[in-house]
Amino acid sequence: MKARIATLVMAALLVLYLVFVTNYAILLINSAELLAKALGFALVVLPGIGAWVLIADLVFVVRGERLLRQLGVEGGLPVDTLPRMPSGRADPAAADAEFPRYQAEVEADPGSWRAWLRLGLAYDASGDRRRARWATRRAIALHRSAPA
Template sequence: MKTRIAALVMVGLLGLYLVFVINYSFILIGTGEIVAQVMGWALLILPLIGFWALAAELAFIFRAERLLNTLREEGALPEEITERRPSGRAEPEAADRAFGRYRDEAEASPDSWRAWLRLGLAYDTSGDRRRARWATRHAIALSRSADKKAA
């Protein structure tokens, strides 16, 4: 819950920042000087790109959280790896063993968002964040298409 509140505070601060930056960009665009106008257009476009990226990231987080909660309610979360290093990270051998199981499950059920989300969690445990996000995005896409078919 703290993470969600922090994210919403950041969105609020970004919104306030955008109001001031957009106002200042219009001031610069209206000066009539070429350099100031270019800076004004840059001030107008770049924060909007940042806002879009933040909105996409928040949508990813909320959708993944919803799927994770569904797995938790079903009692279908992956087993916790208890073999850990002093840093708290999973031992590589234990993570590889767990990863193989969830990879095989995703290959056997390619249309199951549950299998892909568990694979994403296994990637995350093994330290491969890029593939964890990819598998989680795939799980979200599968879930959304299943929801559309059910509706």
């Protein structure tokens, strides 16, 4: 729940920032100076990129959570028995020891979104967020391409 609140707060702050940048860009575009106009048009690009990144990330989170819920309903989520560090995160050494099991599951069935999602959870437990997102994106793509 804390992560969801933090995500919403960060998204709201980004939206606020994008509103201010867009407003400043409009002020610059309406200026009489040519350089100010050029900077204003350049600033219009930044809110567009920021909005695109925000929307893409929120869509990723919603789709990932949907898959996690479905996997949980099916009883396919891995049981979390990893020891915890004082921060509450899983001990990376213990997570790394369990990782080969999930990697082998994906190698055995590379077309399974469930295996890819579990691999993403294993990457996350090991502290490799970049690969966790990559594996989760793969799971989402496989789920979306599967026949209904």
